[in-house]
Structure formats: structure tokens, C-alpha cells
Amino acid sequence: MGRSIYSSMLEVKDLEVIVGGRKILDGVNLRIDPGETCVLLGPNGSGKSTLLQAIVGNPTYQITGTIFFKGEDITQMPTNERIKRGLGISFQHPPAVRGVKLLDVMEEMHGDGEKIEEMAERMGLGDFLERDLNLGFSGGELKRSEMVQLLTLQPDLVLLDEPDSGVDVENLELIGEVINEILKRSSKPRFRNRSGLIITHMGSIMQYVKPDKGFVMLDGKIVCSGKPEELINQIKKNGYEGCMKCIN
Amino acid sequence: MYKLSLEFSKLDKKLREKALKAVDKKALYGEDVDLDRYGEGEKDLSSITNLNELDENERKALTDVGIQEENRSGSYLQFDNSVLLELQIQEGIEVMSIFKALEKYDWLKDYWWNAVAVDQDKFTAYSQLHEPMGYFIRAKPYIKSEFPVQSCLYIKSGGTVQNVHNIIVAEEGSELDVITGCAVGEKTEDALHIGISEFFVKRDATLSFTMIHSWGEGVAVRPRSAAIIEENGTFFSNYVNMRRTKSIQMYPTAYCVGKNSMARYSTVMVAREGSKIDIGSRSVLKAEGSKTEMISRAIGLGGEAYIRGDIEGEAEDVKGHLECRGLMLKDEGFIFSIPELKASLQNLDLSHEAAIGKIAEDEIFYLMTRGLSAEEATAAIVRGFLNVETKGLPKALDEEMRKTIEASLSSML
Numbered sequence: 001m002g003r004s005i006y007s008s009m010l011e012v013k014d015l016e017v018i019v020g021g022r023k024i025l026d027g028v029n030l031r032i033d034p035g036e037t038c039v040l041l042g043p044n045g046s047g048k049s050t051l052l053q054a055i056v057g058n059p060t061y062q063i064t065g066t067i068f069f070k071g072e073d074i075t076q077m078p079t080n081e082r083i084k085r086g087l088g089i090s091f092q093h094p095p096a097v098r099g100v101k102l103l104d105v106m107e108e109m110h111g112d113g114e115k116i117e118e119m120a121e122r123m124g125l126g127d128f129l130e131r132d133l134n135l136g137f138s139g140g141e142l143k144r145s146e147m148v149q150l151l152t153l154q155p156d157l158v159l160l161d162e163p164d165s166g167v168d169v170e171n172l173e174l175i176g177e178v179i180n181e182i183l184k185r186s187s188k189p190r191f192r193n194r195s196g197l198i199i200t201h202m203g204s205i206m207q208y209v210k211p212d213k214g215f216v217m218l219d220g221k222i223v224c225s226g227k228p229e230e231l232i233n234q235i236k237k238n239g240y241e242g243c244m245k246c247i248n
Numbered sequence: 249m250y251k252l253s254l255e256f257s258k259l260d261k262k263l264r265e266k267a268l269k270a271v272d273k274k275a276l277y278g279e280d281v282d283l284d285r286y287g288e289g290e291k292d293l294s295s296i297t298n299l300n301e302l303d304e305n306e307r308k309a310l311t312d313v314g315i316q317e318e319n320r321s322g323s324y325l326q327f328d329n330s331v332l333l334e335l336q337i338q339e340g341i342e343v344m345s346i347f348k349a350l351e352k353y354d355w356l357k358d359y360w361w362n363a364v365a366v367d368q369d370k371f372t373a374y375s376q377l378h379e380p381m382g383y384f385i386r387a388k389p390y391i392k393s394e395f396p397v398q399s400c401l402y403i404k405s406g407g408t409v410q411n412v413h414n415i416i417v418a419e420e421g422s423e424l425d426v427i428t429g430c431a432v433g434e435k436t437e438d439a440l441h442i443g444i445s446e447f448f449v450k451r452d453a454t455l456s457f458t459m460i461h462s463w464g465e466g467v468a469v470r471p472r473s474a475a476i477i478e479e480n481g482t483f484f485s486n487y488v489n490m491r492r493t494k495s496i497q498m499y500p501t502a503y504c505v506g507k508n509s510m511a512r513y514s515t516v517m518v519a520r521e522g523s524k525i526d527i528g529s530r531s532v533l534k535a536e537g538s539k540t541e542m543i544s545r546a547i548g549l550g551g552e553a554y555i556r557g558d559i560e561g562e563a564e565d566v567k568g569h570l571e572c573r574g575l576m577l578k579d580e581g582f583i584f585s586i587p588e589l590k591a592s593l594q595n596l597d598l599s600h601e602a603a604i605g606k607i608a609e610d611e612i613f614y615l616m617t618r619g620l621s622a623e624e625a626t627a628a629i630v631r632g633f634l635n636v637e638t639k640g641l642p643k644a645l646d647e648e649m650r651k652t653i654e655a656s657l658s659s660m661l
Contacts (some may be wrong), residue, residue, distance in 0.1 A: 099632015
């Protein structure tokens with residue numbers, strides 16, 4: 001993997017997360033190296049989204065355990081500080097923010113005006129810059145809006161929560177292209193320094209983005225890791241029930 | 249004081265009789281005000297030729313409500329009940345004190361208490377019975393104001409009732425933008441502002457009226473205003489009040505009497521602790537094809553806010569929509585949203601939406617994942633909530649409204 005001054009991009013140790021009184025994550029351990037892109041597989045409700053939001057610091061979560069990002073303990077850090085250090089996330093269901101324009105947040109992320117317009121055009125969102133963030137966006141528009149924001153932010157570690165759900169083939173191809181670009185997947189592995197963690201339900205994004213590693217999450221724990229293609233084939237064949245049998 | 253014409257004196261006598269019958273008539277809304285507590289303040293302050301002659305505090309108070317030296321097509325400045333400045337700059341746009349205008353134009357008496365009823369309540373009655381001062385602003389036919397005309401009503405002396413009666417006329421085919429800033433002196437406690445404003449928007453004319461209120465915690469404010477809009481005429485009313493004010497009660501009314509006329513209101517208010525705010529917008533659609541839109545935003549910061557809205561459809565093919573949104577930023581005080589629609593025939597389309605809520609945590613978190621701090625995210629959401637679309641407003645006035653909102657943002661969070 002890529003050379004870097006830090007040995008791991010992300011290291012999650014014994015992470016437990018309680019949301020609204022319910023334990024969602026139950027001792028997660030995870031490591032992502034610089035330049036490495038991983039997929040996170042798992043059934044609905046297994047805790048995948050919670051893990052991503054815990055990594056960026058959802059303030060409503062009760063957390064124990066430790067999260068290291070580029071070697072620094074960020075467990076208690078406010079979300080925006082984590083973003084400044086190079087984290088970025090796209091949401092599966094981003095909320096609509098009335099009165100705040102897409103352009104406002106893109107400008108906030110330090111993109112210059114011309115470039116913002118260019119990126120928005122490329123993502124088919126040229127007319128959306130002046131619109132309220134996510135308000136009345138279609139499913140595909142939401143995904144593209146999340147992507148264009150990540151393009152502006154250019155994070156070192158990209159967390160993607162189901163970038164492929166509810167997206168048609170053309171949009172999926174565009175989204176895959178942008179993810180590869182942000183992650184610099186076209187560079188030779190040893191020159192890559194961006195990392196990714198992608199939640200995918202059925203693996204359709206993997207037609208376009210070829211991850212290095214896969215994790216399977218069940219009941220708030222990471223139970224398995226391996227080659228992404230092999231994992232997804234097993235899951236397609238035997239379902240997550242197969243995973244449960246395999247680990248027990 | 250200017251002399252009244254004989255004819256006007258006769259009219260005045262009739263009005264006086266009507267007013268006398270209403271001196272004890274309480275207003276329908278808002279807390280009652282004891283009018284006997286107030287004196288008439290300064291009536292003979294000497295006039296000035298430019299704003300630099302004011303002292304620094306006064307100048308700052310005026311700047312905060314959009315009053316400036318440059319880029320205006322005319323200026324009117326009233327302190328208490330004295331006219332300090334009446335300045336016409338653009339050819340075809342008249343700006344003068346109301347009594348000068350009544351003396352100059354005989355026809356103006358037909359406009360006096362034409363849109364607002366003199367016996368509406370004790371405040372209108374008081375105004376008529378106590379020699380009001382005020383301004384007359386008029387765009388002559390087919391004249392377009394290059395810059396906004398500004399007027400400023402300032403209360404300097406404590407214990408004063410500032411009694412204002414204004415007439416604003418946009419003649420046929422004209423386009424007139426007016427900004428009014430209202431403010432008080434730093435040490436002005438316990439005052440009352442009564443402001444009668446009558447707007448006349450003639451055929452094919454457009455009138456935008458932007459009012460920025462910056463009264464103090466001891467000031468009771470009772471504007472009484474109405475607009476009469478003729479065929480294809482458009483009236484825009486924009487209002488901002490971000491400061492703590494003892495009490496404000498107003499319910500401006502737009503009468504769309506001409507075919508395809510239009511009235512649009514944008515109202516932005518903050519109810520701070522100790523404020524009692526009761527602000528409505530009413531449109532009466534009396535002519536075929538007339539339209540109205542109303543947008544109100546209220547922030548609850550411990551004070552009391554009533555947001556009223558009323559659309560009355562009385563003609564074929566009229567259309568109206570009313571939107572009230574409230575944002576509660578404290579657990580004290582209240583926002584009471586009262587939208588009303590009244591239809592008296594079949595072929596029309598009236599609607600309203602009202603919503604009151606808090607700032608959603610998931611929205612703040614989302615914005616934080618875009619790099620904003622919690623405070624910045626909150627400010628962005630509040631700013632977004634208050635930045636209502638101000639269609640038809642010249643850019644400079646739109647910026648003025650935004651500037652006023654921006655200036656008070658930090659004090660809300």
C-alpha cells in the first residue's frame with residue numbers, strides 16, 4: 001500500500017456505541033491502511049451506518065473504545081475537527097437543510113467558485129447550487145450531491161454509506177468514476193495515499209470501484225474479513241445466514 | 249405648522265367627529281396602551297441639510313436601519329414630531345412633509361384616511377386628533393426610482409408619542425422603492441409610535457416598501473397601514489424586526505381592487521424576552537385575477553409572537569398563498585401562528601401552510617460533516633430560516649434586509 005508518515009489511516013479499537021439506549025456496536029475492531037479501500041458488508045440493522053457515523057463523531061452517540069485517524073486519537077473530537085484532519089463522509093439519507101444552499105456548503109469546504117461550478121456541471125447539478133441543500137432532491141440527485149461535496153472536500157479517508165442504493169446504471173457509473181478519482185485508484189498502489197470505507201448492500205458499486213479488502217458486520221461486530229469478491233459471492237450464494245453458520 | 253385649506257378644514261371637521269367617537273376604542277389585537285401617559289416630544293427641532301449634522305449615536309442608529317447619505321432618490325427624516333430633513337433628489341420623485349404636500353396638492357385630501365379608517369381604533373383616532381407629522385412620497389407617472397427613497401422615523405425623547413401619518417403614491421406606470429428605518433435614541437425609554445401609512449399603487453405601477461424596525465425595549469409600536477392597488481399594480485411589503493421591543497401590533501392590509509393586481513408580503517421577526525409582537529399581513533382580493541403571497545418567519549427567543557395572516561378572496565380567479573414558519577430557540581415565550589382564509593365564491597384558489605419547530609440535530613451534525621462548527625452550523629440554519637425570498641426588491645434593499653438579519657445573528661445563538 002501507499003507510503004505514508006502514519007502506519008494506519010484508521011484504527012478502531014473495541015468500539016461500543018449506544019444509540020438511544022440501545023447498544024448498536026459491540027466491540028468493533030478495524031484497521032484501514034493508507035491507500036487501502038475496503039467494503040463493509042452486512043445485513044440491514046447490523047450497525048454499518050452507525051460505525052461510519054461514529055467515526056465522524058455523531059454527537060448523539062454514547063461511545064466507548066478508541067478511534068485513531070492517521071495515528072491521532074480522535075474519539076472525543078468534534079465532527080468538524082475530524083473533517084479538518086481529512087475525514088469525509090457521504091450519507092445514505094442526508095437530511096434536507098432548508099435555507100442553506102448547496103453552494104454555501106461547497107464554498108465552506110474551500111472550493112473556489114469556478115471549480116465548484118465546473119464540478120457541479122459535471123455531476124449534473126449545475127442548477128442545484130442555488131437550491132436548498134437536499135430539499136426536494138431525487139434519490140439519484142442526493143447521491144450525486146453527496147459526491148460533489150466529497151469532490152470539493154477531497155478527504156484522505158472517504159466513508160461512503162451505500163453510494164449505490166437506489167441509483168440507476170448511468171448514475172452508478174458516474175458515482176463509481178468519482179469515487180475512483182477521489183481515492184486515486186488509477187494511481188499505482190504504492191502511490192495511493194487515500195483510503196476508503198464503502199458500505200454496500202448488494203455490492204453493485206464493486207462493478208466500478210475495486211476494493212482491496214472486505215469486512216462483514218453482523219450484530220454490531222466485524223466477524224469476517226477477506227477478498228471482497230469472494231465475500232460477496234459467498235453472501236450472494238448463502239446469504240448472511242451462511243456467514244452466521246460459518247463463524248459459529 | 250402649515251395652514252390647512254378651507255376645504256380640508258371641513259373634511260378635517262368630519263374626520264374629527266368620527267375620530268372623537270373612537271378615542272376609547274381598543275385595538276382588536278395587542279395589549280392596550282394608555283395614551284395619556286405620553287407627551288408630544290420635540291415639535292420644533294431645527295432642520296438639517298445632511299446626515300453628518302447628527303451626533304454619532306444618532307447616525308449609527310440610522311445606519312443600522314438602512315439610512316444613508318449615498319444612493320438614495322430622496323430622503324425624509326423625522327425626529328419625534330419634527331421634520332429634520334426633506335430632500336428630493338431624483339426628478340419626478342417627490343419627497344416632502346405631509347402638510348407641505350396637503351398644501352401643495354388639493355387632490356391629496358381625497359387620499360387622507362382613504363385606505364385606513366380614521367375610526368379603526370383609539371390609535372387612528374389619536375393620530376387625527378393630535379396634528380400628526382409624516383411624509384408624502386410620490387413617483388410621478390412612468391417615473392422609475394433609480395435608487396430607493398428613504399425615510400426615517402426616530403424617537404429622541406422619552407415619554408413621547410410619535411404621531412406619524414404618511415401617504416405614498418406610485419402613479420400610473422411608475423416604479424417606486426421606499427425604505428423606512430425606525431429607531432430610537434439610546435436613552436429613550438417608554439415611548440409610543442403611532443404610524444398611519446396609506447399606499448396607493450396606480451395602474452401598472454410597482455411599489456416596494458421595506459421597513460426595518462429597531463425600536464427599544466420601552467417602545468410600544470402601533471402602525472396602521474393599508475394599500476390600495478389598481479389594475480396590474482404590484483405592491484411589495486418587506487418587514488424586518490430583530491430587536492427587543494416592548495410591544496408591536498400591526499396588521500397591514502392590501503386591497504387588490506384592480507384586475508390582475510398583486511400584493512406580496514415578506515415578514516421577518518424575532519421575539520426576544522420581554523417583547524410582545526403581534527404582526528399580521530392581510531390581503532383582500534377584490535378584483536378578478538388578483539393575487540397575493542405572504543411569507544412570515546418568526547424566531548422565538550423568550551418573547552411572545554403572534555404571526556397572523558389573512559387572505560380574503562372576493563372575486564373570480566383570484567389566488568393567494570400564505571406561509572408562516574416559526575423557529576423556537578428557547579423554551580420560554582411562545583409563537584402563535586394564526587393563518588386565516590376566507591372565500592366568498594367558487595372560482596378561486598387560496599392556501600396556507602404553517603409550521604413551528606426547533607433546529608434539527610441531524611441537520612447540525614450533517615453540516616458539521618461538511619466542516620462547519622456546531623455554532624456555524626446553527627448560525628447557517630438560522631440565517632437560512634430568516635433569509636426569505638424578497639422578490640421584486642432591488643438588490644441594495646435586499647442586502648439591507650440581510651445585513652440587518654446578519655447583524656443580530658450572533659445575539660440569537
